[in-house]
Amino acid sequence: MQWLKKLSSVSEMKFFKIIDRYIIGKFLGTFSFTIMLIVLIAVIFDLTEKVDDIFEKDIPVSELVMDYYVNFIPYFANLFTPLFVFIAAVFFTSRMASRTEIVAILSSGVSFGRLLRPYIFSAALIGLMSFLLNSFVIPRANAQRLKFEYKYLKYNWKRNYNNLHRQISPGTFIYLDTYTKSTKTGYRFTIEKLQDRKMLYKLSSDYLKWDSIGQKWTLENYVFRKFNGKNESIKIGATLDTTFNFKPADFDIADDDVEMMNIFELNGFIERERSKGSEFIDYYVLEKHRRLANPVANIILTLIAVAMASRKVRGGIGMHIGIGIGISFSYIMLMQLSSVFATEGGLNSAIAAWMPNFLFLILAVYLLQKAPK
Numbered sequence: 001m002q003w004l005k006k007l008s009s010v011s012e013m014k015f016f017k018i019i020d021r022y023i024i025g026k027f028l029g030t031f032s033f034t035i036m037l038i039v040l041i042a043v044i045f046d047l048t049e050k051v052d053d054i055f056e057k058d059i060p061v062s063e064l065v066m067d068y069y070v071n072f073i074p075y076f077a078n079l080f081t082p083l084f085v086f087i088a089a090v091f092f093t094s095r096m097a098s099r100t101e102i103v104a105i106l107s108s109g110v111s112f113g114r115l116l117r118p119y120i121f122s123a124a125l126i127g128l129m130s131f132l133l134n135s136f137v138i139p140r141a142n143a144q145r146l147k148f149e150y151k152y153l154k155y156n157w158k159r160n161y162n163n164l165h166r167q168i169s170p171g172t173f174i175y176l177d178t179y180t181k182s183t184k185t186g187y188r189f190t191i192e193k194l195q196d197r198k199m200l201y202k203l204s205s206d207y208l209k210w211d212s213i214g215q216k217w218t219l220e221n222y223v224f225r226k227f228n229g230k231n232e233s234i235k236i237g238a239t240l241d242t243t244f245n246f247k248p249a250d251f252d253i254a255d256d257d258v259e260m261m262n263i264f265e266l267n268g269f270i271e272r273e274r275s276k277g278s279e280f281i282d283y284y285v286l287e288k289h290r291r292l293a294n295p296v297a298n299i300i301l302t303l304i305a306v307a308m309a310s311r312k313v314r315g316g317i318g319m320h321i322g323i324g325i326g327i328s329f330s331y332i333m334l335m336q337l338s339s340v341f342a343t344e345g346g347l348n349s350a351i352a353a354w355m356p357n358f359l360f361l362i363l364a365v366y367l368l369q370k371a372p373k
Contacts, residue, residue: 019105023118026096031088031126038084039077043069050153057152067148071141078138081130082297083328085123089305090324094317102310102372112371116306123302127295134291135263143260161251167277168246171195176208176251184210184248189219191244201226205240216243250276258287266291282349286342289353300361301331307367331356 054064077084096102105115164176164186177188186208193200205219219242224235261269270284278284304327309320334356342352 019110019115020118020121023115024122026092027089027119027122028126030092031085031122034088034091035077035081035084038080039073042076043073046072053153059152063148063152067144071145071148074133074141075138075145078130078133081126082294082301083331085126085298086301086305086328086331087321087324089119089123089302090309090320091317093306093309094320097310097312097320098317100312103312106372112310112368115310116303119302119306120299123298127298130298131291131295134294139260139262139265142256146256146260163279164251165277165279166246166250167275168244168250172245173277174244174246179251181248181251184212186251199227210248211241214241216241258284263288263291283343285349286339286353289350293353293357297331297357297360300357300364303364304360304367307364307371311372331360334359 053059093102102115106112161179161181162177164174164179166174168174171194173192173194175188175190175192176186179186188204188206189208190202190204192202202225203219203222205222207220209218209220211218219240220238222237222240224237226233226235258266258269266284266288270281270288273281273284305324308323308327313319338347338352338355341347342349
């Protein structure tokens with residue numbers, strides 16, 4: 001309260017600048033402390049979980065620190081930045097309210113909307129940093145982190161893909177029941193060529209394997225059907241070496257691969273996968289919109305935090321933090337549910353990514369109307 005008493009003799013412009021600097025400093029300082037504390041706890045738990053692997057695999061300390069944890073920290077911190085922002089805003093705003101600093105500021109003639117400006121500025125600054133990190137810095141860090149995990153921590157790990165459908169060129173479609181990246185092999189393979197809704201040929205085989213030396217595919221137990229009007233010819237064989245207009249790289253994109261792409265690479269990848277008719281396109285589009293929606297969530301959750309914590313209530317900081325944790329968990333749950341609906345339930349990926357923000361924006365508007373003026 002002492003800093004407020006000193007403001008009575010200063011000009012209005014200087015008055016606002018002092019309040020802005022005070023709130024921005026408290027906001028960013030509390031956020032930095034909170035995120036460092038949570039990251040430290042996460043690193044300790046992660047290290048405890050991996051300590052057996054570290055000794056069994058004799059992992060060099062330099063690689064563990066530089067290749068894994070240096071890249072793990074920004075990934076984990078950015079993943080939950082909106083929640084750290086929310087908790088930080090609730091904590092220090094609640095302290096200001098309990099010491100009647102909010103009441104004193106509003107009583108001096110500052111409107112609640114004017115009071116929100118430094119909060120919005122701080123949240124927007126953190127959101128911008130989060131967007132840049134998530135779009136350009138973290139994808140490169142993820143590449144190093146995942147490379148380390150594949151080398152030391154995932155012993156017999158294989159990527160298997162089921163029910164793969166691709167359009168490799170206009171009118172040409174392929175299907176694989178199962179594909180394994182490590183061996184570059186597939187089972188129950190089919191390629192079809194259509195023209196004017198009429199099938200020209202269909203090639204099926206029980207087994208498909210990539211020959212890296214000859215740069216060709218080997219089929220086993222194949223059946224080739226060629227159609228010419230009402231006529232059909234069939235050729236059956238045990239082995240067939242041939243080339244196709246696709247390579248193993250067209251199959252072995254996994255969920256974590258898109259985490260290694262910057263925003264421009266991800267946009268190009270989505271367009272290529274959409275032209276191929278990829279069945280995973282919803283997940284890729286969801287990942288793209290998440291990178292845009294999460295930074296915006298910083299501002300929305302900050303508005304909720306300030307509107308909720310600026311009122312002095314019985315129970316003080318503890319009551320505000322308890323309610324804040326409840327809202328945080330509801331936000332996480334809503335994000336998870338919307339993701340499931342997008343990837344499994346047919347919900348539009350853009351709507352799924354922005355739905356939590358939209359619903360919480362409605363909550364923010366309601367709480368701002370009820371906030372002390």
